[in-house]
Amino acid sequence: MVGVLVRAACVLIAVGSMPQIADAQNVLESGLPPAIAFTPGANSVQIAQTLVAAPAPAPCDGVSPYQNYACLDAYLGDDFFSRLYNYYKLEMGQPAPPLDPNQPPQRIDGWPRTPEATPPQPFTEWPYGGTTSIGVNRTASVDSPLMVALGNTGVGQWMNSTGIQVYGWVDPGINISNETVRPSGNSPMAYIYTPNTLELDQFVVYVDRLPDTVQTDHVDWGMRASLIYGENYRYTTAYGITSYQFLKNNQVNGYDFPMMYFDLYFPQVMKGLMVRVGRYISLPDIEAQLAPNNYMYTHSMTYAYDNYTNEGVQTTLAVTKDLFIQLGISDGTEAAIWHLGQHIANPDPNPLYPGTTMLKDPGAQPTFTGCFRYNWNDGWDNVNGCANGINSGAWGYNNLQWYGLTAYHKWNDNWHIAFEIYDEHQDHVLNADNPTAAGILAAGGTPFSPQYMPFNAPSPAHCGANAGLSCYAHATGITSYVNYSPDPLDNFSLRPEFYGDWQGQRTGTKAMYYGLGFGWQHWLSPQIEFRPEVDYYRSNGANAFNGNSNAGIAPTRNFIVVGAMDMIVHF
16 A cells, blocks of 8 residues: 555656646556546546555466466466466467576576477487486476476475475377287387287386586586386386386286486586486487387387396586596396396206306396497587497396497478487397207296296397307397477477397397388477377298287287377376
8 A cells, every 4th residue: 555655646746736647658658557547637636546546456467477477376376286277277289388587597508509399309408318418407497287286385395495306297008000919919019019909108206306417516416216107117127126027927017116316416527427326227229218208109129129227327427518428337237236146046057057056137247338429510410329238248137238329410490310220239148949958948947947037038049950059149220210390399200210130039039120100299288298100010031920929929920000199198
């Protein structure tokens, strides 16, 4: 009321004893409400009386937070469910959340430009694993409806003050295929291994704190604890970590904890040093296990038969703003750290495993990773080379010796391409074509015999009947994504692929695979995405599809045609 009176007094001084305000321009300059200023014959006393009596207009009435960020809380409301619903409603049809004009810079000054946006892409920076992106990440920067809904609660305020966030997504999917064997008939295609079904692919929850990698004046910390439940747990399982679901029971749905790590960021070391300790996603690849990190619903075979997770210490050093070096040591790929050096009984001593005991997982051993990342063209071009999972190469649960690279090029705001090539191998892999070796496997004389691992054990190799008890087995993957984005909420991807499983150790079938997939990623908002697609794969050399190795059903087809779609809803 005092403010209104002061305002009225100022107006009286300005207008004096004038009987009325003459024109619209004077009204705008005076700051008076138009309903008062244009009242014919209004004198200064009447104006003052009206100002005192009329309530001040609400500045956010009918104003979207996209027009005025200060109106966000007024738009959302007070209670949890209203804020949750209204935030989904607010972002519908928008390519990004409303922008806080007071937010600090989101990247280090002079850093390469961010090549992409989410939506419509699954990332903003060209992907590289084992680290939080250096130079372009702020704490508590995830756009989460759940965190917005919690924002005015005591818990939410505490989380905001510490930078800790809770968020995730639900990802159901459906596929229609020419295959008939259920489950597993779509294999070796992955992430939709059961044909003609509706499934829960992923329900994922993250609790994390992202280190601030834009600031340069203090050491910062981060962490992530994750939970995944659904069909896709099959592709993150590490031997010894909740693996009974997959390796003992062959459950369709299960749970896993694919990321459980702690980060320390040292901005004073060159251009920034990140140290990660714990379980983390392996470094290479265009794709990732977590649904929002991929262009398409399905995954390439190049990714599906690759390294997934590691446990250990991973460092990432920004030597310059364009050159990054990554070095790490782990206990292997998909290998529990407590399996290091652990032995089990050997009921059938043999030339491959001659003792009365044998290592539970020969792939659980000190393992090294070395990668580099280089940007040019101010961030629109990028290449990542990697040697991942490097150790003795002994046949293990997933002991892949991975050598390859990914590369990215952006032509303009509509077109870009992602490309990947690798070769991966293991040594001394049991020869499935040798009758003696097959007998050793059946008698329990290997760590992966059915007596120890009744389902989903690592495959032996098809080395030839005269090749001895074991051999070197390798696979070559080449894939790319050609992407066209006509607008901020849509992207189209074409995925050609070649995969050579030269001894059949990865897919179970010795064959060369040729594939072509086409997908559309359509976003209703930053929180809701649909990904329909069609795919064709052919195996040259042998039938590879419409079988089930766990049930002893041999493949009967050398091709697959599938239509699929999933829906990702973030919270």
